[in-house]
Amino acid sequence: MNTVISFIIIFGALVFFHELGHFIFAKRAGILVREFAIGFGPKIFSYKKGETVYTIRLLPIGGFVRMAGEDPDIPEIKPGHRIAIQFDHSEKVNKIILSGKNRYPNVKMVEVEKADLEHRLFIRGYEEGDEDHLQTFAVSREAVVVEDQVETQIAPWDRQFASKKLSARAMTIFAGPLFNFILAIVAFTMIGIIQGVPLEEAKLGNVLSDSAAQEAGLKQGDLVLSIDGAEVNTFTDMTTIVRAHPDEELVFTVERNGKTLDIPVTPKRIDEDTGEIGLIGVQSYLDKSFSKVAVSGFVETYHWTIKIFELLGQLVIGKFSIDMLSGPVGIYKSTEEVAKAGILYLMKWTGLLSINLGIMNLLPIPALDGGRLLFFGVEAVRGKPIDRHKEGMVHFIGFALLMVLMIVVTWNDIQRFFIN
Known part of the structure; x- marks a missing residue:
């Protein structure tokens, strides 16, 4: 059960941060974001806030941010279509009803002669009962198209992905991977805050109990200068020498409290898949500065x-x-x-x-x-x-x-x- 929870949390964080990058920069560019989704396939959770629907979908193999203009967004309104329209307080069309018109009160029935919902934002046609007079109705930038009781907000050209400058479009796409690197930086920084940062220099951290290092008298904070006269500059230098000499006495020259000490240490022999190696039982020093x-x-x-x-x-x-x-x-x-x-x-x-x-x-x-x-x-x-x-x-x-x-x-x- 812990594995399932861990997997869900990790996978969710990876996808969420990736899509969050796309989402934030799309919003900054003024693009209408229709959906922010975690997963693919059928929806198992849906919540709408503002212009965007936030969904969790069945198949946990990714996610997506659906931006206006990337796919066919709304049904095309062609000449001859009979539609119902509602108006807002400024007398602009704020609802265009394609089906189920009898569900909506206080609408005007219009036979469309021409409609432009991207650039000039108007519907031109003949109102039912007044077929002799061609009328033009201004459409609100936030108007919705209703089909089968599903409302879809229109996207004026300047709210569509393709209308933006190349730099803005590129940044919107690049932001997904960028936010994955940001998540990694946050994760590794948190590890550093909690446990400290391993130093490259050969300074000893935790000395394990019943280890060769403890038996020899090595202590946390000792800085290894050389082993058997061979200069040691990094913790990796030290471990390389130790691994190569199981059951062989090595003289560690260390600096402790301003003094230089020579301490003989015999690495214990350990069997690994790659062969026998020596271990003394110390960890790298962890710096929390x-x-x-x-x-x-x-x-x-x-x-x-x-x-x-x-x-x-x-x-x-x-x-x-x-x-x-x-x-x-x-x-x-x-x-x-x-x-x-x-x-x-x-x-x-x-x-x-x-x-x-x-x-x-x-x-x-x-x-x-x-x-x-x-x-x-x-x-x-x-x-x-x-x-x-x-x-x-x-x-x-x-x-x-x-x-x-x-x-x-x-x-x-x-x-x-x-x-x-």
């Missing part, structure tokens, strides 16, 4: 971003198999193992997944944010946008291929964790 904690989130995020790019490079050159990729099932199983280690490990896992999601979405693959940014780049070079239908087809094909890849990866996860 403001200067260290303040930058720890940025440093860790940068470090793991580079690591993930290195893995992607191995995938490109064939040193990293697709069988090593994980989908939702694999992430769930990994979350199960991480959850056993405690809240700090879950926070780190959240940071790693968030970086991974941010990077994946920035790849120039159709249907992903990176694919859309690539089209914006082409638009900047050409000086005009690519045909929307052609771009939409490319994204559709890309989305279909991504779904196939997800199915393959998920099946591999099922075989790895539940069948083999």
